[in-house]
Amino acid sequence: MIGKLNHVAIVVPDLAAGTAIYRDTLGARVSEPLALPEHGVTTVFVELPNTKIELLHPLGENSPIARFLEKNPGGGVHHVCYEVEDIQAAAERMKQAGARVLGDIKIGAHNKPVLFLHPKDFCGTLVELEQA
Numbered sequence: 001m002i003g004k005l006n007h008v009a010i011v012v013p014d015l016a017a018g019t020a021i022y023r024d025t026l027g028a029r030v031s032e033p034l035a036l037p038e039h040g041v042t043t044v045f046v047e048l049p050n051t052k053i054e055l056l057h058p059l060g061e062n063s064p065i066a067r068f069l070e071k072n073p074g075g076g077v078h079h080v081c082y083e084v085e086d087i088q089a090a091a092e093r094m095k096q097a098g099a100r101v102l103g104d105i106k107i108g109a110h111n112k113p114v115l116f117l118h119p120k121d122f123c124g125t126l127v128e129l130e131q132a
């Protein structure tokens with residue numbers, strides 16, 4: 001069911017510093033920061049030839065990544081995002097398989113529908129699915 005790796009997300013304690021590491025030290029092309037209040041995060045996307053890195057920093061009081069940053073104050077890999085053809089069908093398939101779908105389907109950073117799957121059901125890794 002899953003297709004391409006869309007992005008790997010990294011939570012960073014300082015978005016400007018994280019962006020500078022990818023842009024200046026690693027020489028990658030980076031986007032401007034984008035605030036997404038409905039997701040409780042600010043993102044910067046790093047464009048790679050075959051995929052993307054999503055730098056994430058908490059936004060607002062109820063950010064879903066706040067606790068992760070508390071537990072990992074230096075930051076760290078937060079989730080992987082795979083593309084699917086049909087997000088509704090993917091959600092149904094995951095529920096049938098007994099996996100926990102976290103919250104509702106939302107519109108993600110690329111203006112496409114996304115959902116999240118509990119890390120405890122996927123080898124300790126938070127999984128995001130994005131409709132291609």
Ligand SMILES: CC[C@@H](C(=O)O)C(=O)SCCNC(=O)CCNC(=O)[C@H](O)C(C)(C)COP(=O)(O)OP(=O)(O)OC[C@H]1O[C@@H](n2cnc3c(N)ncnc32)[C@H](O)[C@@H]1OP(=O)(O)O
Pocket residue numbers: 009036039041043054056064065067068077078079081102107108109110114116118119120124125126128
């Ligand atoms: C920009 C939009 C979008 C895009 O288009 O790309 C995004 O990427 S938004 C990204 C942010 N949004 C989300 O992460 C939404 C889904 N996440 C959640 O609902 C929560 O973060 C969570 C996964 C349910 C965890 O919530 P939290 O409050 O941190 O709960 P706990 O601390 O109790 O964690 C429970 C358990 O799970 C472990 N955990 C938590 N986060 C991760 C993680 N990212 N990777 C691996 N494991 C994780 C945590 O350590 C706890 O384990 P135990 O200590 O063993 O109980």
Ligand SMILES: [Co+2]
Pocket residue numbers: 007009054079081128
């Ligand atoms: Co993401």
